[in-house]
Amino acid sequence: MKAEKFYSEGQHQWFMVYDQEESRVVDSNVFALQVDNDTLLCDPGGFEVFPQVFSALVDVLPPSTIKQAFVSHQDPDVASSLPLWNACSPQITWHTSKLWVGFIRHYGALEANIQGIPDEGAELLMGSARLQIIPAHYLHSSANFHLYDPQAKVLFSGDVGAALLPVGHSAFVERRNLESASAFDAHIKHAEYFHKRWMPSNAAKRDWCERVAKLDIDFLCPQHGAIYTGENVKRFIDWFDALDVGRAIA
Ligand SMILES: [Fe+2]
Ligand SMILES: [Fe+2]
Numbered sequence: 174m175k176a177e178k179f180y181s182e183g184q185h186q187w188f189m190v191y192d193q194e195e196s197r198v199v200d201s202n203v204f205a206l207q208v209d210n211d212t213l214l215c216d217p218g219g220f221e222v223f224p225q226v227f228s229a230l231v232d233v234l235p236p237s238t239i240k241q242a243f244v245s246h247q248d249p250d251v252a253s254s255l256p257l258w259n260a261c262s263p264q265i266t267w268h269t270s271k272l273w274v275g276f277i278r279h280y281g282a283l284e285a286n287i288q289g290i291p292d293e294g295a296e297l298l299m300g301s302a303r304l305q306i307i308p309a310h311y312l313h314s315s316a317n318f319h320l321y322d323p324q325a326k327v328l329f330s331g332d333v334g335a336a337l338l339p340v341g342h343s344a345f346v347e348r349r350n351l352e353s354a355s356a357f358d359a360h361i362k363h364a365e366y367f368h369k370r371w372m373p374s375n376a377a378k379r380d381w382c383e384r385v386a387k388l389d390i391d392f393l394c395p396q397h398g399a400i401y402t403g404e405n406v407k408r409f410i411d412w413f414d415a416l417d418v419g420r421a422i423a
Contacts, residue, residue: 174222174229176205177344179392179400180325184209185302187327187392189344189400190229193222196340201250202396204329206322207234209300213241215320215329216396220253220280227261236261241299243306244269245331246314247276251396256281268297268306270316290318307384309333311377319385326391332371333381334409336363336398346399357408364398365416372418382414 174194180187190203203226204215212234218226230236239262244252247269258265259282269277271289278287290306297304297320305321312333320329347356372378386407393401393409401409 174225175344176229176233178233179344180327182325184300185324187322187325188230188233189394190226191344191399192340192342194225194340195222198222199250200337200340200342200397202394202398203230204394205230205234205239206299206302206304206325206327207238208302210238211240211300212238213243213297213299213304214239214258215243215394216245216251216331217242217258218254219250220257223254223257226254239265241265241297242267243297243318243320243329244273244277245309245319245329245396246270246317247273248314248332249280251331252277253280255285259285270318272316273314292316294318309377309381311372311374312381313371313373321388321390323389326389327394328385328388328390328392329394329396330385331396332367333413334364334393334395334398334401335367335371336360336395337367338363338398343399346401346405354404354408357405357412360399360405361409361412367397368413368416369418369420375418378413378416378418382410386410 186207188205193200206213267287274289294306307319309317309319346360393406
């Protein structure tokens with residue numbers, strides 16, 4: 174995997190770790206926010222890919238700076254690395270839905286400091302940054318959150334926006350081509366089945382689209398696939414809004 178810095182303003186920096194080498198497990202991204210020499214991980218990833226994630230991350234920041242981890246939901250590709258990170262840094266404070274705390278402890282590390290997020294969301298403080306934990310319930314998990322950084326205009330969107338891309342994919346949906354509609358159309362083919370099958374609720378989807386359309390977003394960062402930037406952010410929200418989800422019932 175590779176680590177790429179995609180936002181930098183003074184002591185406020187965002188990194189993406191992406192393009193997994195192991196293809197038997199679903200390709201996943203890990204995001205890291207460093208503010209004033211403290212680091213927060215977003216969806217730190219699966220047990221199996223921990224060595225890849227760790228080695229890519231140490232290229233760009235010292236692991237001793239990792240103080241917090243945000244876990245959007247309970248899935249193994251999101252959080253099964255918890256005991257390994259905790260062994261490296263018992264100082265990490267973990268944040269996940271209060272509904273998932275007791276389940277996530279099944280991954281191990283009973284002594285880890287896991288804070289439960291209430292259903293309505295919360296604020297998460299990181300150095301001088303004030304991040305917003307945004308409810309995204311049922312997308313796809315029953316208790317699910319996204320993380321918004323108003324300074325960098327980054328929305329970490331968990332499984333929303335996910336695309337299953339071939340090995341060697343880019344970090345961005347498309348930048349070379351000025352975020353053209355055709356680049357988006359080519360990308361979104363890799364996202365369509367995932368959203369139709371994994372997202373269970375049109376009502377939850379509608380609520381999310383309304384909530385997120387009000388945010389100022391430069392980077393929409395999913396846990397699988399590539400980052401949506403510029404015009405592609407609105408294109409994605411409009412595409413998702415129009416999609417009929419929960420298809421396995423049909
Ligand atoms: Fe998931
Ligand atoms: Fe996922």
